Amino acid sequence: MPEQTIIQTSEVRKVYGMGEISVAALDGVSISIQEGEFVAIMGPSGSGKSTLMNILGCLDRPTDGHYILDDEDVSDLDKTELAAIRSRQIGFIFQSYNLLSRTTALDNVKLPLIYNRDNKVSPEERVEIARRKLEAVGLGDRAHHQPHELSGGQQQRVAIARALVNDPVLILADEPTGNLDTRSGEDIMNLLHELHEDGRTIVMVTHDHEIAEHTQRTIHLRDGKVEKVIKNGKKHAPRNRKGGSK
Amino acid sequence: MSPSEFLRVAWESIYRNKTRSLLTMLGIIIGVAAVIIMIGISAGTEAAIEEEITGLGTNLVFVNSTFSRGGSGGGTSGMTGGLVYDDGFAIADEVIGVAGVTIEQGSTATIKASGVVLEGVSILGTTPDFPSVRDIELDTGRYFKQQEVDQKQKIAVLGSSLAEELFGDDDPIGQVITVDTTKLTVIGVFEEKGMVGDVDYDNRLYLPITVVFQKFTPSQFAKFRGDRVRVIYVEVDADANLDDVILQIELLLAKRHDVSLESPDFSVTTQQDIIKTQEATTAAFRSLLAWVAGVSLIVGGIGIMNIMLVSVTERTREIGIRQSVGATPNDIRWQFLTEALLLSLVGGLIGVFVGVGGAWLFGWASDMRTVIIPSSILLAFVSAAVVGAFFGFYPANKAAQLDPIEALRHQ
Numbered sequence: 086m087p088e089q090t091i092i093q094t095s096e097v098r099k100v101y102g103m104g105e106i107s108v109a110a111l112d113g114v115s116i117s118i119q120e121g122e123f124v125a126i127m128g129p130s131g132s133g134k135s136t137l138m139n140i141l142g143c144l145d146r147p148t149d150g151h152y153i154l155d156d157e158d159v160s161d162l163d164k165t166e167l168a169a170i171r172s173r174q175i176g177f178i179f180q181s182y183n184l185l186s187r188t189t190a191l192d193n194v195k196l197p198l199i200y201n202r203d204n205k206v207s208p209e210e211r212v213e214i215a216r217r218k219l220e221a222v223g224l225g226d227r228a229h230h231q232p233h234e235l236s237g238g239q240q241q242r243v244a245i246a247r248a249l250v251n252d253p254v255l256i257l258a259d260e261p262t263g264n265l266d267t268r269s270g271e272d273i274m275n276l277l278h279e280l281h282e283d284g285r286t287i288v289m290v291t292h293d294h295e296i297a298e299h300t301q302r303t304i305h306l307r308d309g310k311v312e313k314v315i316k317n318g319k320k321h322a323p324r325n326r327k328g329g330s331k
Numbered sequence: 332m333s334p335s336e337f338l339r340v341a342w343e344s345i346y347r348n349k350t351r352s353l354l355t356m357l358g359i360i361i362g363v364a365a366v367i368i369m370i371g372i373s374a375g376t377e378a379a380i381e382e383e384i385t386g387l388g389t390n391l392v393f394v395n396s397t398f399s400r401g402g403s404g405g406g407t408s409g410m411t412g413g414l415v416y417d418d419g420f421a422i423a424d425e426v427i428g429v430a431g432v433t434i435e436q437g438s439t440a441t442i443k444a445s446g447v448v449l450e451g452v453s454i455l456g457t458t459p460d461f462p463s464v465r466d467i468e469l470d471t472g473r474y475f476k477q478q479e480v481d482q483k484q485k486i487a488v489l490g491s492s493l494a495e496e497l498f499g500d501d502d503p504i505g506q507v508i509t510v511d512t513t514k515l516t517v518i519g520v521f522e523e524k525g526m527v528g529d530v531d532y533d534n535r536l537y538l539p540i541t542v543v544f545q546k547f548t549p550s551q552f553a554k555f556r557g558d559r560v561r562v563i564y565v566e567v568d569a570d571a572n573l574d575d576v577i578l579q580i581e582l583l584l585a586k587r588h589d590v591s592l593e594s595p596d597f598s599v600t601t602q603q604d605i606i607k608t609q610e611a612t613t614a615a616f617r618s619l620l621a622w623v624a625g626v627s628l629i630v631g632g633i634g635i636m637n638i639m640l641v642s643v644t645e646r647t648r649e650i651g652i653r654q655s656v657g658a659t660p661n662d663i664r665w666q667f668l669t670e671a672l673l674l675s676l677v678g679g680l681i682g683v684f685v686g687v688g689g690a691w692l693f694g695w696a697s698d699m700r701t702v703i704i705p706s707s708i709l710l711a712f713v714s715a716a717v718v719g720a721f722f723g724f725y726p727a728n729k730a731a732q733l734d735p736i737e738a739l740r741h742q
Contacts, residue, residue, distance in 0.1 A: 172657025
């Protein structure tokens with residue numbers, strides 16, 4: 086089975102400010118990530134890893150260079166087109182969960198389905214899909230709880246269910262365990278590994294070496310450039326697209 | 332995102348901040364209620380004026396006294412000018428196309444009858460043509476004849492509510508009432524006529540004008556030129572030319588009073604003139620009210636804009652989350668626009684109820700009449716929606732332009 090390249094960046098630059106006071110947060114980053122890979126991005130603060138995450142997540146556009154996501158050049162898309170890419174291709178997992186407050190777990194998981202204009206699903210189907218995703222992360226019995234009624238680990242699992250609901254090609258996790266205690270953090274990492282074994286492509290930003298070592302590769306950034314890429318022990322799990330998962 | 336989703340999210344947001352939403356809507360509520368109440372008042376005023384005009388009788392010409400300085404009759408100017416009682420008869424006799432003439436002279440008096448004492452009752456001296464010229468019919472009895480007027484007979488006709496107050500269920504015909512010190516015999520009762528303008532026809536006493544001149548408004552002047560009157564009402568034949576009749580009256584009176592038409596001591600006006608004046612007044616009144624209502628709607632709209640801006644700031648993070656899971660700028664714009672629209676429409680709806688209730692209450696509590704015009708409800712409602720859309724657009728646009736990264740970072 087030939088490997089499909091999901092992420093391909095070439096000489097991506099991101100410059101903030103204008104003229105002499107401009108600062109390059111990313112200064113020619115070229116990386117390539119295959120389908121089914123689990124990759125960690127590490128680097129000290131100011132190394133540009135957040136900026137890279139934002140560009141990979143189509144929340145931001147590169148100043149220069151190209152970013153090809155799943156065979157589509159997304160470098161020059163406008164805000165509306167980027168929103169459509171995010172809706173279709175990307176699932177985000179944030180350090181601070183970013184769930185809508187005063188909104189039930191089920192409604193939070195349902196949210197990306199509401200903004201998905203590719204597959205027209207009825208409101209009843211949405212509830213069903215969201216419920217299945219919640220059950221998949223082990224929170225089937227918490228569907229009608231609001232975020233403040235859930236623990237940090239549970240909230241992050243709701244966020245993971247939300248990231249999966251549109252069946253994206255790429256999952257971006259930004260310090261997913263950063264706000265969690267060790268035990269909950271391990272739970273979340275186990276969940277991410279399960280997703281990887283199911284064939285998901287996951288890119289994770291972390292500053293924790295131990296966590297990074299459990300991925301397949303670690304990309305180290307420094308001063309807006311790729312410093313080194315280290316192969317870790319984890320085995321590659323090619324993506325296995327299951328039928329009827331949508 | 333479907334319209335129903337936008338509506339659901341907007342409703343949840345409004346419902347979640349009940350107090351704030353209600354306060355925000357208050358401006359729109361007041362604006363819409365003001366539009367409805369004010370249109371109701373001006374429509375009511377118009378209807379009242381129309382009724383008053385038709386209530387005066389059809390094809391009426393009013394001849395009023397004006398005191399001209401050019402009067403050549405000698406003596407002081409106050410003594411010379413103006414209409415006299417006999418002018419009415421001259422018009423009736425000499426002008427072609429006149430259906431009837433009535434002269435009125437009013438005063439107030441205390442009336443006593445069968446143990447009831449009423450003070451400050453309006454009394455009106457008139458001539459036999461009064462019922463036909465003023466378009467009012469008798470319920471029982473009869474009106475007085477010219478002969479009785481000439482002979483200054485002590486007789487009277489009662490307005491319907493006055494008859495009720497004085498005699499209750501008893502038959503007033505033939506009863507004797509004391510008006511100030513004069514004893515009068517009741518010969519008739521008018522049927523109900525109601526208010527015409529600010530005159531209550533039903534609560535008046537009608538008597539021969541000659542009796543009023545003699546007993547209630549005596550004047551030294553009468554000895555020289557006859558009894559002075561303020562207004563003569565002329566009913567014109569339906570098929571006669573109004574302008575022609577007016578010209579005849581003017582020429583006749585100028586000759587009788589020995590004044591020129593350039594500086595007469597009387598003026599001749601028609602119902603049309605009065606309608607025009609009244610219409611001009613109501614139009615000015617209405618445009619003033621429209622401005623007040625419009626301004627309050629705009630103020631309400633600014634209130635909505637204000638709160639929507641606060642709401643956008645408060646919910647910046649929520650906007651970021653929605654953007655990160657795929658909401659387009661348009662999705663965000665519509666979400667906030669829907670909320671602003673919903674706020675103003677719910678406010679508008681409450682305003683309609685307050686307005687209809689307020690107009691009713693206003694009409695009930697004051698003498699002014701109010702009429703609820705269905706189209707005014709629609710107008711107010713549509714204005715509210717337009718205001719909501721207009722003032723909601725800026726905050727909604729601001730929300731749509733937010734950068735997802737900045738928005739997600741917002742605490």
